Amino acid sequence: MSELRLRVSRTTDLTPTVRRFVLQDPGGCALPAYEPGAHIVVTTPAGHKRSYSLVDPGGARPREYVVCVRRGSGGRGGSGSMHDDVAVGTELVVSAPANRFPLRPSPRYLFIAGGIGITPIRAMLHRLRAGGRTGVQLLYLTRSAEETPFLEEFAGPEDTVHHSAERGPLDLWPYLAAPDDDVRIYCCGPAPLMRAVQALTAHWRMSRIHMEEFAAPLGGMSSPFTAVWAPDGRRVEVPAHLSLLAALRRGGVLVASSCEAGVCGTCRLAVLDGEVEHRDSVLTEGERLSNVVACVSRARSAEIVVGPCDDEGAA
Template sequence: MGTLDRYRSLPRNPFRPSRRDVVVGMAGALIKGMEAVRGVSRRVRFPGEVDRTHLLRVVDRRVVAHDENVVALTLAAADDRPLPRWHPGAHLDIHLPSGLLRQYSLCGDPDVTDSYRIAVRRIPDGGGGSIEMHTLAIGDTVSTHGPRNAFPLTVPGYGSPTTRFRFVAGGIGITPILPMLGLAEKLGVDWSMVYAGRSRDSLPFIDEVDRFGDRVEIRTDDVHGVPSAAELLGDCPDGTTVYACGPAPMLTAIRAELAGRDDVELHFERFAAPPVVDGREFAVTIASSGREVVVAADETLLSALRRSDVAAPYSCQQGFCGTCRTRVLAGAVDHRDTLLTEPERENGMMLICISRAANGERLTLDL
């Protein structure tokens, strides 16, 4: 289009009809440009910004529990480049082909730089992530932004005043613990572990755990019964750091058992939403539809939305990944996360997986 044609395409100036309005034309072009990128803003990068997305290819797939419900996937860079380093306790945010985002602990060797290993237990009603992961075959691809660590191992003598480790793993909770065992062994730190589950067949990586010998106690419900917190903690003298990962009831019991033990450190990671404590029933209104959803005192806002078939993004369900960040248009929020900054909270953002309405107020959500 020539210069004259561009001028003629501009709207007329309402005050001087014989002339074209350049300012309005520029504004219109800007609005069209904004509309063009609307909905794909996550893919827009500023000049000079580095795209840290890593495309990973499945290079190995192996069943690692005898009940065949846990599969280990080895992922390598699609371009065969070395991958970012990681430390025990780290996880990957995996972007699945369906658009779902899920977190999986790294359970391989941190010294290996050309691949990552994760493991996934198949959960039929787990929101689709585990089922989709189980359908991945060798050659399929997923993407990630690289390792993150919300469960770092603090080694005695290297930042922790304690002198020994006690590891507690429940079922698939072995995945972040497994690399920790290797590091503790390498550094010569005193440690012990109890590995619990429904049955021996349900325990993933049992062969890799067995190599540590009598440092690890295997407890299964079908043989020993459901363990108490005292049995899971075992001999837990002063100066012990406890690292626990597993089902929410197990972690709740361990926390209660260690209450008041100032001489014992406790670090834990859940693979499911934490139980709601001191909750009150409240209601939310979905601004786009006017639909009302009632949240029970003992359920999360995210759970209530999913139960009501209201679509909302989520991943960790524990308040640390930020995937479920949602704008609140009206109502006061009881923030129960440590992720959002004060400016974000002041601007009306909340994490719907863990935070609630304050004092039973009604919230209006921009969903």
């Protein structure tokens, strides 16, 4: 993954917990191109690697990358470091943009955003609506108006902004009951919203449904398996609710990690035997033949034999 060193040129608090960061090349050069749905991986001053969607629609020679970071409730960590340690003038190492949530052509769209999940969807809406296009519907679900980034932008006739603190959860079924091959659905938000949309669109053609999963893989589909640590033959049970990374650590194998979301590659291990269900966003197809990203990926087979990669250590 190629890396850039960019300078923070502006910050803005969009809500009490969401801050917008504008990143530019220190020499004023244009940045690598990107399209709506793209993200960058930012190394925070505290050393965490975090994936953030680019909130602007992008194009061929952007002058800046703009990301929004919601401060997590868990104190320090990646978002805490972004809020506490980054100011105008701070230089950050970021990856070149990548896109695993690309905007595909369609006669019409239904976008469903939950909270900070608006970020990639805002980029798509701006791109689609720039030419006055209609048939681009938004459902934007947040707790309250105060906690809604970009609220003022989404007051059009095709926008529904729903605040659960005032009105309870929104019933999505009326929007999803009738499958329509002329509509693409894009959903980004917390896992419960994603699971709900998945369940409510089970009767839709799969190719019409697009989910952004950068925070963590969707749960509910994991099976237990056994991991064998090749250097000493130690056997570690990996229950359905634990990641391979967490289970190895519990078994005394110390594997380094950073993002714990399958985007940075720090926890990559060699696979010596067994079949892997890859859930990461970092390995190439070639690397997937012999590697596993332990924080998110799992075994398809009952047993998997893993060990340190040649270029990375684990003890």
